[in-house]
Amino acid sequence: MIKFDSIRVFTTVAHHGNLRAAAQELGRTQSALSMTLKQLETDLGGPLFETDRKRDLTDLGRFVKDVGDRMVRDHDACLATIRAYSRGEAGQLRIASVPSVAALILPELLSSFMKIHPDVRVDLMDSDSAAVRDEVASGHADIGIADNSMESSGIRSRPLFSDTLFVICKPTDILASRGEGLTWADLWRGALIVNETIRSVGSDETVALVEGSRMSARNNLSLLAMVASGAGITVLPGLATRSLPETIVALPLTGSGTTRTISLLTQRSRTASPVVSAFCRHAEATLPRIGRNLGLRLHV
Template sequence: MRFDLVTLNLVLAIAETRNITRAAEREHLALAAASKRLKDLETRLGVQLFERRARGVETTEAGRALVRHIRSLNASLHALESEVVEFSRGIKGHLRVAANAAAIAESLPGDLAAFSREHPQIRISLEDLTSAEVQAAVADGRADVGIFVGPATDGRLSTWPYRAGDLAVALPRGHVLAGSGQALTFDQLLDFDIVGLPSGASVHQRMLQRALEAGRTLNARLQVRGFDAIAQLVDAGLGVAVLPAAVARRFERLFAIEVRPLDEPWAHRRYLLAARSQPVLPTVVQRFIDALVARAAEA
């Protein structure tokens, strides 16, 4: 079944405006032509995409599914156009990388810089996502390579070991748990408010799981994106936090916080590189994965 972009963009416009007349105007179509295009598409698909109401139209379940794919298609077309245009400027490839915040904060910048120096004609774009979001982005084709904290939970991915890191506890200076310099267990933190990353972040999911196993409640009162925001909230005395140790040590020099080791088996974490499973990876993707695996082995 063939689709034309004019009709698909009309469907998107109707869904967004909830009005066929306004959608036709937006897409520079006569109302009669727009109505015919919509009717023909619904006939070909064998489903109703919109329900006509007194105040406009409502998208059906089938219509919402189609709209999701249209948006994904438009994003891919935009990326295609941008990437092809870049070839005229000497760019030979575009690599979309999605990584979780800890990987970006701990080790990824140096590896990206080294790869860019060795491959100046490959443009890299980087998106900060939770580990769960990274896996979904790679599996759905919105990113070429993902970097996240294992384990991998999406069967559509192939993974490679990358780097490792430890978690630590950040406390406000003067906190009742501060001062001794000894490692803390996670159970000791459950009596206090927790400042952390949003749901979906690997460390949040791990803390939630551990609290449930202990029959306790995770007092995740403040959830923000960004380790610097977490450190500032801990500095303000609004809770305690579990952060990548390397990141926490950097913030210890900037804010009034104290960093202590976290004495838990899951405090030692391994990062994974991931790409969508396929018989042969694109050359740029394979080259990037090989480079990062090699640098991690050297480290």
């Protein structure tokens, strides 16, 4: 049986034209290389060199060298790919994230990650927390970044940061005149447009508000457009209120259940791939700097 090691030895000797230089490159003795070449010639049924000086190849030798060079290149390239994947330097990373994190945190986080992992391919989708949890639980996303207050037994959760919830309304709304100190009870004053942020709180107050609402929306752009049109009020986390149009205002909520915690989510039943582990380490190392610039309450 022809061994790959024998092919590597032969192509190295053929490139150098002598045993001495090939032995130095391979870290083997000349006698060991000579024995390997003799065994390869026996396996192939013919000589590879015209003379013992290993400088001139036979017709069989030239053919084996051409094919062997491709074998060695492909073998080494495949091993390099495997090593890169095992170190988290290559592979595919599928991330599902809430829109505010996707817009304000992930651009800088992913940019720095991909600079040091140039062979990683990233697929990013954004949706509300419920959809993000579903993507992770189903295995369609390797990592989720979302509110995990409605915890799933199949998801592993690592808290990243918390931010305050805000009431979003028009400046002319009666709530805007109240300014600071709004509570969940104040939201009965207006037509509430329900979203995943409100549903995820899960308190008796918010459950009642959800049940009493006539409108709901999942997309932040749609929510803001409806509020701006006067269709109602809604609630969004602070990170999602950084670039509001002048036609609406954000008023902080106070009391219990008025903060959200964003967590890094992975599937509990699966061992994380090397690239997922590398991204998690990078996120925990890099997020403090990004979070401080955004005024977030960090948990990492």
